Amino acid sequence: MTAYKDLTREELLAMKKDLELQYEDAKGKGLKLDMSRGKPSEEQLDMTMPMMDIFNSSCDMRDDQGVDTRNYGNLEGIWSARRLLGEMLGVAPEKVIVFGTASLSVMYDSISRSMTHGVMGSTPWCKLDKVKFLCPAPGYDRHFSITEHFGIEMITIPMTEEGPDMDLVEEYVKDPAVKGIWCVPMYTNPLGITYSEEVCRRMADLNPAAEDFRIYWDNAYCVHHLYDDEQDTLPEMLSMCEANGKKDMILEFASTSKISFAGAGISCIAASEGNLEWVKKSMTIQIISHDKINQLRHVRYFKDMDGIKEHMRKHAAIMRPKFEMVLETLERELGGLGIGSWTKPLGGYFISFDAMDGCAKAIVNKCKEAGVVLTGAGATFPYKKDPHDKNIRIAPSYPTMEELKLTAELFVLCVKLVSVEKLLGEI
Amino acid sequence: MTAYKDLTREELLAMKKDLELQYEDAKGKGLKLDMSRGKPSEEQLDMTMPMMDIFNSSCDMRDDQGVDTRNYGNLEGIWSARRLLGEMLGVAPEKVIVFGTASLSVMYDSISRSMTHGVMGSTPWCKLDKVKFLCPAPGYDRHFSITEHFGIEMITIPMTEEGPDMDLVEEYVKDPAVKGIWCVPMYTNPLGITYSEEVCRRMADLNPAAEDFRIYWDNAYCVHHLYDDEQDTLPEMLSMCEANGKKDMILEFASTSKISFAGAGISCIAASEGNLEWVKKSMTIQIISHDKINQLRHVRYFKDMDGIKEHMRKHAAIMRPKFEMVLETLERELGGLGIGSWTKPLGGYFISFDAMDGCAKAIVNKCKEAGVVLTGAGATFPYKKDPHDKNIRIAPSYPTMEELKLTAELFVLCVKLVSVEKLLGEI
Numbered sequence: 001m002t003a004y005k006d007l008t009r010e011e012l013l014a015m016k017k018d019l020e021l022q023y024e025d026a027k028g029k030g031l032k033l034d035m036s037r038g039k040p041s042e043e044q045l046d047m048t049m050p051m052m053d054i055f056n057s058s059c060d061m062r063d064d065q066g067v068d069t070r071n072y073g074n075l076e077g078i079w080s081a082r083r084l085l086g087e088m089l090g091v092a093p094e095k096v097i098v099f100g101t102a103s104l105s106v107m108y109d110s111i112s113r114s115m116t117h118g119v120m121g122s123t124p125w126c127k128l129d130k131v132k133f134l135c136p137a138p139g140y141d142r143h144f145s146i147t148e149h150f151g152i153e154m155i156t157i158p159m160t161e162e163g164p165d166m167d168l169v170e171e172y173v174k175d176p177a178v179k180g181i182w183c184v185p186m187y188t189n190p191l192g193i194t195y196s197e198e199v200c201r202r203m204a205d206l207n208p209a210a211e212d213f214r215i216y217w218d219n220a221y222c223v224h225h226l227y228d229d230e231q232d233t234l235p236e237m238l239s240m241c242e243a244n245g246k247k248d249m250i251l252e253f254a255s256t257s258k259i260s261f262a263g264a265g266i267s268c269i270a271a272s273e274g275n276l277e278w279v280k281k282s283m284t285i286q287i288i289s290h291d292k293i294n295q296l297r298h299v300r301y302f303k304d305m306d307g308i309k310e311h312m313r314k315h316a317a318i319m320r321p322k323f324e325m326v327l328e329t330l331e332r333e334l335g336g337l338g339i340g341s342w343t344k345p346l347g348g349y350f351i352s353f354d355a356m357d358g359c360a361k362a363i364v365n366k367c368k369e370a371g372v373v374l375t376g377a378g379a380t381f382p383y384k385k386d387p388h389d390k391n392i393r394i395a396p397s398y399p400t401m402e403e404l405k406l407t408a409e410l411f412v413l414c415v416k417l418v419s420v421e422k423l424l425g426e427i
Numbered sequence: 428m429t430a431y432k433d434l435t436r437e438e439l440l441a442m443k444k445d446l447e448l449q450y451e452d453a454k455g456k457g458l459k460l461d462m463s464r465g466k467p468s469e470e471q472l473d474m475t476m477p478m479m480d481i482f483n484s485s486c487d488m489r490d491d492q493g494v495d496t497r498n499y500g501n502l503e504g505i506w507s508a509r510r511l512l513g514e515m516l517g518v519a520p521e522k523v524i525v526f527g528t529a530s531l532s533v534m535y536d537s538i539s540r541s542m543t544h545g546v547m548g549s550t551p552w553c554k555l556d557k558v559k560f561l562c563p564a565p566g567y568d569r570h571f572s573i574t575e576h577f578g579i580e581m582i583t584i585p586m587t588e589e590g591p592d593m594d595l596v597e598e599y600v601k602d603p604a605v606k607g608i609w610c611v612p613m614y615t616n617p618l619g620i621t622y623s624e625e626v627c628r629r630m631a632d633l634n635p636a637a638e639d640f641r642i643y644w645d646n647a648y649c650v651h652h653l654y655d656d657e658q659d660t661l662p663e664m665l666s667m668c669e670a671n672g673k674k675d676m677i678l679e680f681a682s683t684s685k686i687s688f689a690g691a692g693i694s695c696i697a698a699s700e701g702n703l704e705w706v707k708k709s710m711t712i713q714i715i716s717h718d719k720i721n722q723l724r725h726v727r728y729f730k731d732m733d734g735i736k737e738h739m740r741k742h743a744a745i746m747r748p749k750f751e752m753v754l755e756t757l758e759r760e761l762g763g764l765g766i767g768s769w770t771k772p773l774g775g776y777f778i779s780f781d782a783m784d785g786c787a788k789a790i791v792n793k794c795k796e797a798g799v800v801l802t803g804a805g806a807t808f809p810y811k812k813d814p815h816d817k818n819i820r821i822a823p824s825y826p827t828m829e830e831l832k833l834t835a836e837l838f839v840l841c842v843k844l845v846s847v848e849k850l851l852g853e854i
Contacts, residue, residue: 037499039499045488048497049488051484053484055479057478058476061472070475070688071467073466100717102715115553116577146712146713149709149712257499261497261498261720262499262715263499263719285535285572285576286531286532287528287529287531288531289690291718292691
């Protein structure tokens with residue numbers, strides 16, 4: 001296998017001709033696939049259908065504390081749901097508030113509330129000249145969309161193999177305008193890596209100039225392992241921050257969107273008492289109570305952490321072959337060519353692919369022309385601008401194995417073709 | 428029956444002694460009832476339980492357009508749910524976005540969004556020196572809580588028997604700082620009356636100085652009739668505003684909280700295309716999609732407007748005797764005494780009681796001492812301040828008939844006792 005950069009111009013031109021023929025052929029197949037988001041597959045959703053049997057018209061809809069889940073009340077969510085999600089995050093139920101379907105909304109509302117009301121008594125951010133956020137990138141595009149939506153300046157923090165570059169983070173938090181950092185600490189979106197113990201330790205011991213600085217700890221994939229025997233681990237951050245006397249510095253978010261149903265799960269925030277009081281002050285104005293029936297449905301279905309683990313093993317059985325097939329295709333087709341590198345995650349929803357500099361947009365476009373929509377190149381960076389135009393997020397979950405196989409083949413073909421064009425100076 | 432004001436001091440003192448004995452007796456009964464909110468009763472919630480049979484694990488969870496309700500997607504809600512709630516409000520489905528469980532959150536988010544992003548391109552309200560809202564009162568306390576939470580100045584608009592005093596409303600909207608008016612137009616909270624055709628006509632033809640002025644039309648009780656033969660009617664306001672060339676001036680809200688389950692219904696906004704685009708601009712950042720499974724559950728259960736009407740007749744059968752019993756008690760015990768007046772609603776959730784000036788707080792306190800919690804006196808006014816301290820909201824829905832009977836008896840007793848004390852100059 002010769003690296004592309006060592007090929008002569010003639011060899012590249014010949015190769016290009018051949019690749020173009022293959023590409024025309026691929027286009028002719030009439031593919032029509034959307035792989036832009038990390039959506040669970042139909043097979044995964046089917047697997048959770050027994051949850052629909054939990055209730056029928058003769059059920060007692062009271063929780064184990066006697067709360068009628070059908071009526072108004074219980075702003076913080078039913079106790080058993082707080083306990084279940086607390087167990088998942090390794091924190092006590094009293095540190096958890098359970099919300100509706102989407103942790104994204106809980107995060108959005110946190111930022112929105114900070115804009116209009118400040119954080120635990122601080123100046124509302126809309127009254128400040130400048131508010132900045134640290135954005136480890138590549139990262140979760142919807143985090144960046146929230147901060148952009150509220151006019152918050154985003155500072156890109158490069159990701160290392162252990163997590164965000166903590167030297168930079170420690171430096172930047174000295175600026176009192178820096179009010180937060182977005183983190184997906186486990187099986188991170190899109191890299192699939194998990195923050196190292198050392199990164200977590202330094203994160204939990206930050207000394208931000210702003211008293212209203214918060215770590216936005218989006219633990220979206222905390223139970224999303226692909227393997228039984230080889231799993232990443234993450235320290236429990238609330239207690240780590242508390243041990244450093246910084247218990248208010250972190251807000252943790254999670255949901256069951258990729259555990260139960262993507263559009264109909266339950267979500268939560270976990271935080272210190274002070275932070276929860278701050279959340280509730282607005283929440284009690286915003287809503288009487290979230291969907292407690294759905295909370296109880298989840299509790300009765302999963303029962304406890306063992307139930308969640310058991311359920312996640314079934315997800316893994318569906319996800320694992322997809323990840324492995326994509327990785328095998330990347331390795332077989334691109335290994336040694338020097339035109340791309342990729343991560344090999346042990347969990348989560350994504351494989352992150354780095355093309356040669358300046359190639360990501362062109363690759364994504366080529367895939368699209370042939371009928372496969374990938375996440376827009378650049379989407380994983382603040383302002384959708386990948387400074388090197390090289391990162392592409394691959395979301396293998398949604399397509400069937402057959403579709404995914406075709407997609408993976410198309411993808412490596414597009415990578416090759418665009419790389420040749422790049423080396424020929426054509427793009 | 429002699430009006431209390433015509434009694435001599437001696438007669439009042441004798442009466443007081445007797446009432447105090449009765450009151451001590453009532454306290455001894457150990458009542459423990461919370462009638463502070465308009466909560467559906469257990470009987471009503473039980474009635475809706477067949478909704479829990481709609482889905483089981485072998486169900487097809489696709490809507491009639493093939494959308495898999497279990498997955499992410501469809502920001503605006505599934506089409507059939509938009510159609511169902513549109514039908515309920517008399518507007519086309521494309522004018523409706525379906526949300527999660529709570530219309531209160533939809534309203535809160537509208538105000539919050541206006542604070543940070545303005546309304547359809549206007550200056551964000553947080554950048555303005557002063558923002559004011561018109562608050563017809565007595566009104567819905569949670570509306571007033573939202574505006575108060577965001578530091579919006581509230582201007583009380585007295586209610587007439589036909590709705591808000593429109594002379595005042597027309598005058599106040601000339602002030603460009605006035606950005607909205609809260610309305611519960613049908614079976615209004617707490618009066619139970621419905622805005623007249625004339626009030627609606629004038630409302631739909633307002634000429635506000637502020638281009639971002641909106642009518643917040645909370646149509647919470649649009650199908651909540653108590654009687655089959657005698658029902659209030661309300662014009663469809665979106666088209667009325669549109670006919671006046673003011674289609675962007677109104678945002679309509681509704682939910683099934685008091686149709687299906689109080690904590691687990693579906694909610695919506697209905698508005699012009701421009702307003703919906705404005706809503707979606709933030710909504711697409713805030714959430715991927717609301718609970719479409721619950722939306723489909725509601726669609727399959729109610730099917731159409733006839734299904735909703737049929738269902739509401741069952742609610743009415745439970746609510747009607749409660750309303751009638753309270754009204755009968757008020758009439759029997761207080762009629763002709765000149766110490767109180769009350770509304771006789773044809774629908775909704777409340778009876779509004781006006782005591783003698785300066786007596787409401789004392790009556791509510793007396794009830795509380797005897798074990799019955801009513802809505803706090805003043806809660807129905809901006810800043811929780813009833814200028815005459817006379818309005819009390821009675822919410823007959825939640826208690827059983829037996830409990831309600833005891834409550835009604837206690838209530839009239841407390842009204843009498845406090846009125847006597849008032850006339851004696853003791854309070």
